[in-house]
Amino acid sequence: MSELNSSTNSASSSCGSSDGESNGVGKRAQRELKEEVVKDMAIDKMREKMDSLVHKLEKDVERKLDLLVEDLVGEVKLFNLKNYKLRELFKESSSSSISTADGGSSSSRGRNRSRTGGKLPDKEFVARNSLLTDLFEVKHIKTIYHIFVVILIIMFLNTVVHDFVDRGRINLGFRPIVAGFGKFHIALLLWSCMQIATLCVYPSFCLWVFVRKDCKKNESRKVWDISSIFGLVLYQCTFVAFVIKAVLWLDLPPASSVAVLMEMTRFVMKVHAFVRSNIPRALEKTTKTAPEDKPAYAVAVPSFSKFIYFLFAPTLVYRDEYPRTKRIRWSVVFRHVLEVIGVIFYISFIFERFLTPLFDRFGHAEISSGKFVLSLFGSVMPGSLSFLCGFYCLLHAWMNASSELLRFADRLFYRDWWNASSFAEYIRSWNVVVHDWLYTYIYKDAVEHVFKDCRFLATVLVFT
Structure with missing residues (x-):
């Protein structure tokens, strides 16, 4: 009996140990x-x-x-x-005097040469650099740029020494800048008013398109069109008169006055270009049936963003799209801004050292004819240098800086006017931006719609 109990206990203990081992293995697994x-x-x-x-x-x-x-x-x-371009530039005969196949001169480069239906070619925008930008890639021509920089440094030192020895103080040539750009904050406020007035043109144009679409009778459309044209002319005349009167009433200094008047001219030309370029499309879209998914004014009028871009783009000819660069090169913008500032100081030094001493007593003391002639010819060199500096500052540095900021790729703002052999060629080459506007909206319209292929009268109209 005791043996049976012991065997039973040993069996139960062995079973318990085996169960514990199996549980341990399961937990580990x-x-x-x-x-x-x-x-x-x-x-x-x-x-x-x-x-x-x-x-x-x-x-x-x-x-x-x-x-x-x-x-x-x-x-x-x-x-x-x-x-x-370099091959064309250094040819013995000027390329601008070579007649093209359609009887025009090579000044029409940059325009579409094809003529359809007796119409003159349109301005064509192409991605390209300014002429001086390409020329400065040649190290021998870049020497001229370095010479002007050295002259600027020498004139700066000359002005500092002259002011210190003659007057006992250093002026750094700031007097012409301070005197010329005085009341600049008032000029900036006046520019803001001009900008707001120009922005009002876009909703006015949309209103004209919208009302014209609702006019069912041709007589009503004619009355509305004539009234709108009269309103546009009245707006432009009032705009010019108001700005000129404001400049005179505020008694703005010379440089501030010139800046405001140049901006006034730019706004007037931009408004005319925008309205003139979009009127044919508006007439076509408001006369024909517009798509059902879009209203007539949405089809006939470009977007407001395009209008805003055109207002700031360095061109006076309107297009819905322009060639654009892929990115903004901030180093190029910074370099051109420094050039603008440097040229302003350059002109200030020229006025301070060469022009002001010649005419500071003009009108206050009796001047003989001989002294007047000497003063006149003595101002030819600094005047010519100021002209070159103004050209470089506005048409190269300023325009290229704004083009880079807006990624505007067509940067042909001038041609090789220094090689011009006639006044007509010089006028076409010196300021391509203004020339393209005159050609597109004055000369071209006059030839095609007013004088009927009489180019002489159209040319007279442009110059008057």
């Missing part, structure tokens, strides 16, 4: 399984991160390669264009 699952999840997450990182790197490398290829292709094209 579960723990290992959990660790494996966690490892797998961590590996999967790491794999996903690696895949996303590789994908981002691929996209970044692909984008950079695309930019490098585009830059390389652009540089090759620009190199070929520079070589072509």
